[in-house]
Amino acid sequence: MELVSQHVKGIMEECKIRARDAGLRFDDETLEYIVTNRDLIELSPKMMIPTLYDYWVHDVRVLSGKGMYEAYPSNPFETVINTRPAISYYNDNNPDWLNVMIFYHVLAHIDFFQNNMFYKNTWDIDLAGQALADKRLIARLRSEKGRWVDYVIEFARGMDNLAGFHRDLSRTLLQTGARKLTRTDFYFDVFLQKIISVPQHEYVKEISRYNECQKDNVDFFSQVTGKYPEFNELYRKETKKKSPFQMDIMEYILRYSPFLRKEENEWMTSVIHIVRSTSLYFQPQIRTKIMNEGWASFWHEKLFMADDRISGHETDYAKVNASVTAMPKVGLNPYALGMRLFEHIREMEDKGRYSFAYFLLRDAVLKEKYDQHKNTGQSFIFKVREDMDDFTFINHFLEQEFVDRHRLFVAGKRINNQNMTWQYYIKSKKADDYKQMVINTLYHPPDIRIDAEKTKDGILYLDHRFENKPLKSDFIENTMIGIEFLWGGPVHLETSEPKSATRLDPRYTNFWDPSAQGSLPEPPALPIEWKRVRYIIKDRKLHKQEL
Amino acid sequence: MITLDELLERDKKREEDGFKRKIRIGRIVKPGSGNKEKIIVVPTTVEEKFVHDDIVAEQEQGEAEPTGGTGEGQEGDVIGEQPVRPEEGEGEGEGEGEGPGEGKGGEHEIEANAYELGKVLSQDFELPNLKDKGKKKVLARYVYDLTDKNQGVGQVLDKKATLKKIVETNMSLGNIPDVSNIDTTGFIVSPRDLIYRILSREKEYESQALVFFLRDYSGSMGGKVTQTVVSQHVMLYSWLMYQYEKQVETRFVLHDTEAREVSDFQKYYSYKVAGGTKVYTAFKLVNDIVEKENLARDYNIYVFHGTDGDDWDKDGKQTLAEIEKMLTYAARIGITIVEHTYVGSKQTEVEKYIQSSGLLTSHHHLIKLDVMAENVDDSRIIQGIKTLIS
Numbered sequence: 049m050e051l052v053s054q055h056v057k058g059i060m061e062e063c064k065i066r067a068r069d070a071g072l073r074f075d076d077e078t079l080e081y082i083v084t085n086r087d088l089i090e091l092s093p094k095m096m097i098p099t100l101y102d103y104w105v106h107d108v109r110v111l112s113g114k115g116m117y118e119a120y121p122s123n124p125f126e127t128v129i130n131t132r133p134a135i136s137y138y139n140d141n142n143p144d145w146l147n148v149m150i151f152y153h154v155l156a157h158i159d160f161f162q163n164n165m166f167y168k169n170t171w172d173i174d175l176a177g178q179a180l181a182d183k184r185l186i187a188r189l190r191s192e193k194g195r196w197v198d199y200v201i202e203f204a205r206g207m208d209n210l211a212g213f214h215r216d217l218s219r220t221l222l223q224t225g226a227r228k229l230t231r232t233d234f235y236f237d238v239f240l241q242k243i244i245s246v247p248q249h250e251y252v253k254e255i256s257r258y259n260e261c262q263k264d265n266v267d268f269f270s271q272v273t274g275k276y277p278e279f280n281e282l283y284r285k286e287t288k289k290k291s292p293f294q295m296d297i298m299e300y301i302l303r304y305s306p307f308l309r310k311e312e313n314e315w316m317t318s319v320i321h322i323v324r325s326t327s328l329y330f331q332p333q334i335r336t337k338i339m340n341e342g343w344a345s346f347w348h349e350k351l352f353m354a355d356d357r358i359s360g361h362e363t364d365y366a367k368v369n370a371s372v373t374a375m376p377k378v379g380l381n382p383y384a385l386g387m388r389l390f391e392h393i394r395e396m397e398d399k400g401r402y403s404f405a406y407f408l409l410r411d412a413v414l415k416e417k418y419d420q421h422k423n424t425g426q427s428f429i430f431k432v433r434e435d436m437d438d439f440t441f442i443n444h445f446l447e448q449e450f451v452d453r454h455r456l457f458v459a460g461k462r463i464n465n466q467n468m469t470w471q472y473y474i475k476s477k478k479a480d481d482y483k484q485m486v487i488n489t490l491y492h493p494p495d496i497r498i499d500a501e502k503t504k505d506g507i508l509y510l511d512h513r514f515e516n517k518p519l520k521s522d523f524i525e526n527t528m529i530g531i532e533f534l535w536g537g538p539v540h541l542e543t544s545e546p547k548s549a550t551r552l553d554p555r556y557t558n559f560w561d562p563s564a565q566g567s568l569p570e571p572p573a574l575p576i577e578w579k580r581v582r583y584i585i586k587d588r589k590l591h592k593q594e595l
Numbered sequence: 596m597i598t599l600d601e602l603l604e605r606d607k608k609r610e611e612d613g614f615k616r617k618i619r620i621g622r623i624v625k626p627g628s629g630n631k632e633k634i635i636v637v638p639t640t641v642e643e644k645f646v647h648d649d650i651v652a653e654q655e656q657g658e659a660e661p662t663g664g665t666g667e668g669q670e671g672d673v674i675g676e677q678p679v680r681p682e683e684g685e686g687e688g689e690g691e692g693e694g695p696g697e698g699k700g701g702e703h704e705i706e707a708n709a710y711e712l713g714k715v716l717s718q719d720f721e722l723p724n725l726k727d728k729g730k731k732k733v734l735a736r737y738v739y740d741l742t743d744k745n746q747g748v749g750q751v752l753d754k755k756a757t758l759k760k761i762v763e764t765n766m767s768l769g770n771i772p773d774v775s776n777i778d779t780t781g782f783i784v785s786p787r788d789l790i791y792r793i794l795s796r797e798k799e800y801e802s803q804a805l806v807f808f809l810r811d812y813s814g815s816m817g818g819k820v821t822q823t824v825v826s827q828h829v830m831l832y833s834w835l836m837y838q839y840e841k842q843v844e845t846r847f848v849l850h851d852t853e854a855r856e857v858s859d860f861q862k863y864y865s866y867k868v869a870g871g872t873k874v875y876t877a878f879k880l881v882n883d884i885v886e887k888e889n890l891a892r893d894y895n896i897y898v899f900h901g902t903d904g905d906d907w908d909k910d911g912k913q914t915l916a917e918i919e920k921m922l923t924y925a926a927r928i929g930i931t932i933v934e935h936t937y938v939g940s941k942q943t944e945v946e947k948y949i950q951s952s953g954l955l956t957s958h959h960h961l962i963k964l965d966v967m968a969e970n971v972d973d974s975r976i977i978q979g980i981k982t983l984i985s
Contacts, residue, residue, distance in 0.1 A: 527643050
């Protein structure tokens with residue numbers, strides 16, 4: 049691993065100037081390294097952070113990565129890590145024109161990391177340094193506690209996908225927004241409505257009295273405190289109340305586990321903290337894959353084409369670019385989809401189509417011609433890259449115009465009994481179906497929370513808020529064994545499963561060979577009925593109860 | 596960097612601590628035509644968490660998960676087809692009748708990696724009932740033993756030989772003037788006097804063996820069941836490669852409602868699920884091959900069959916007939932049934948008819964049956980191999 053040469057660094061610095069001129073915003077300092085493919089294989093299980101804590105699962109991944117490389121050698125163009133200063137890796141020495149393209153791509157990634165709101169909690173951390181400190185701590189613990197450190201890491205990682213990423217994020221965003229509950233807010237929103245619950249006409253009367261007071265510059269609250277002497281005290285209490293955010297499972301265990309509170313187990317809390325914060329650190333990247341890659345591809349194309357340093361290499365570029373950003377005939381390419389969607393959004397906004405007037409238009413010809421020449425598309429997409437993640441991006445902007453324009457469709461795959469072939473067919477060209485298909489591929493951990501009321505008598509009670517997707521049943525046992533270990537008592541998990549009667553196992557039917565004896569006509573597909581079940585882990589034994 | 600052995604060693608400790616083992620031996624099979632496939636042994640593990648199951652609940656039967664696409668066409672248009680049963684490519688024919696031992700190129704890699712896996716599997720196995728048959732080719736089996744001696748370094752100190760050497764040295768130094776009255780306190784011991792035993796590879800010659808791998812790839816075999824069967828057969832195959840240095844010949848048969856022979860392990864390993872199930876077709880194909888090519892005369896024949904136990908031939912009349920015929924020449928038939936979890940405590944069809952046929956007792960040294968659940972771990976699979984070749 050070594051820094052890029054001065055010549056290559058010079059290309060990077062020029063790219064930065066041009067990218068800034070185009071509106072991208074990022075820190076001055078960046079570090080670029082040349083790494084070998086072997087380095088990359090060893091780094092990738094650690095999410096490319098060389099200083100991340102050691103863990104045997106990483107070693108397993110490295111070994112299988114090496115095997116994979118042996119069978120299918122391939123190398124990524126670049127990898128960027130979100131730290132300060134931003135670090136990027138390149139495989140060996142590319143020609144200058146290719147470096148120009150890759151650097152623009154990387155700079156757009158850095159711009160995304162440093163401006164997208166979902167990364168807010170990662171902005172103030174020097175990740176490489178933090179990770180190093182964590183790594184040393186874990187190494188020290190391992191020398192004292194041996195493999196039990198690895199069990200704690202394993203069990204903590206067993207629930208790190210349930211860490212309250214959104215809760216942590218909104219906590220930060222609300223704090224920086226510094227919106228405090230004012231006395232007026234409290235009086236009207238909480239006190240009148242919830243505490244003394246006045247009838248509506250009195251509420252309205254109070255509002256008009258408030259407006260009167262504002263106009264005449266009279267102290268509105270003097271009368272309030274006269275009437276309700278307890279008001280000031282209640283207000284003080286309310287502002288002192290802890291934020292109403294619910295703790296996630298890891299936080300809850302860290303705070304309340306009787307097992308971790310024992311002195312000899314205290315070291316485990318630091319391990320769990322490390323695992324939790326590492327998971328939270330990587331979550332924004334997982335949740336903005338389409339946007340991040342789309343944004344980088346969008347800008348490398350735009351900036352590269354305008355760069356005079358590359359003239360003569362347009363066809364070379366076109367070839368590389370196409371391999372990255374082509375829409376596959378069947379399949380999904382996040383680079384390609386994100387890039388086209390950003391282009392689409394800019395154009396729609398340029399024409400002023402994100403408006404009520406356009407929305408109300410029903411005439412296809414008028415819609416086609418609709419153009420307000422607003423030309424605000426550029427600043428609009430900058431706003432989008434700041435405020436959205438993959439879900440909101442896709443859910444909000446993926447519309448029928450986009451699907452039609454790029455001739456997108458949902459591709460189905462079904463078996464054809466006559467020819468014994470898999471048949472690919474156009475299942476739907478509706479934007480809603482396409483959107484749902486994309487959304488189904490997004491990262492979405494189950495919503496499992498602590499049920500505070502049922503958590504008693506030493507039992508930790510987890511409640512899975514069911515979203516018509518059952519949990520992967522093979523994983524439940526080991527995950528719960530881990531939680532039981534860290535909690536130090538029985539753990540219950542309430543979740544939903546299909547009622548077996550409604551689900552005919554497709555493996556039993558003989559539709560493979562319709563001529564076979566006893567083959568039944570396909571039963572009509574019944575909607576699946578769900579039942580609530582409770583998994584109980586006690587002394588590392590799993591039981592299941594129907595509720 | 597940590598090695599595979601160290602990882603497995605550490606994984607073993609989990610059991611002492613009361614947790615399940617987590618590392619499985621995975622394989623990456625690189626497709627190659629003919630016999631040039633490459634198996635790379637890698638460890639794999641899954642980090643278990645609460646996650647949503649991939650199964651899309653409202654999926655219709657025979658329909659796979661949808662994805663994206665681009666291009667012209669109307670809803671409902673078919674844009675392409677792909678055969679469910681893969682066709683044999685141009686590589687076919689060249690592998691015919693020629694054991695994998697004959698392969699060129701790429702061979703070295705499969706050996707090197709199969710060696711790794713063979714080591715993992717421990718060396719306790721050997722092919723049962725090997726008989727001296729025709730001398731077409733001699734099969735060499737390798738065993739490892741502490742037979743060779745080495746001066747200076749090695750695994751086990753050979754005390755007697757070392758003492759002799761020390762005496763010899765001191766004699767030539769003149770430290771032993773009187774052989775009837777030796778004073779050992781004046782001895783000088785040179786480092787080169789230490790004689791060690793070292794591990795060395797010894798060839799043992801045995802007769803020729805031919806192994807048939809049979810696999811059910813019918814529609815019911817989806818998912819874990821196939822993985823488990825294939826895992827077991829990969830291990831068996833790798834072990835054969837390791838222990839018999841590719842001198843065991845192997846043939847591969849896949850079946851659903853009809854059986855077909857494929858030319859190499861890679862195809863055998865990678866072909867996916869297709870139609871219904873008629874188990875007898877596979878056994879019949881093997882019988883036909885053996886008869887046509889007159890293999891029973893020259894070879895010890897081993898047949899390993901993996902299935903989920905589902906068979907349209909419910910009472911197994913045809914299958915049992917073929918098996919009985921096979922028992923007249925086979926040195927061992929090993930049948931593995933990997934049960935789907937939904938089977939519960941019921942017996943599968945294949946298990947039922949094989950058990951009730953009485954073959955397992957009347958020919959107990961020739962036919963073995965192993966039944967396991969679909970979600971077993973590697974140690975159980977290895978246990979299964981031991982049963983099959985015991």
